[in-house]
Amino acid sequence: xxxxxxxxxxxRTREDYERGLPGYHDPTAGFGGATPAHSALTLxxxxxxxxxxxxxxxxxxxxxxxxxxxxxxxxxxxTVALVDLGWVIHRKRxxxxx
Numbered sequence: 001x002x003x004x005x006x007x008x009x010x011x012r013t014r015e016d017y018e019r020g021l022p023g024y025h026d027p028t029a030g031f032g033g034a035t036p037a038h039s040a041l042t043l044x045x046x047x048x049x050x051x052x053x054x055x056x057x058x059x060x061x062x063x064x065x066x067x068x069x070x071x072x073x074x075x076x077x078x079t080v081a082l083v084d085l086g087w088v089i090h091r092k093r094x095x096x097x098x
Contacts, residue, residue: 017095051081
């Protein structure tokens with residue numbers, strides 16, 4: 001896509017995200033009469049929150065018990081879950097359905 005083609009596309013509004021972007025999450029949306037899929041952002045937020053709490057508690061327990069390497073790995077996974085949770089919250093505040 002050239003820079004000229006990108007300039008002609010209208011900027012998406014909050015209403016576009018509330019309706020859902022057609023085919024955004026499903027490359028085969030509309031094929032054979034199928035309805036477009038929607039993102040399960042709420043489920044993703046719950047799973048990221050669970051992963052954050054579980055990994056943070058497990059990391060603290062592992063570090064206190066002397067398994068520092070495993071504790072560091074779990075702390076990194078907790079950080080990844082925190083970033084994912086932040087991104088999901090950003091998308092939900094933007095108005096995307098799910």
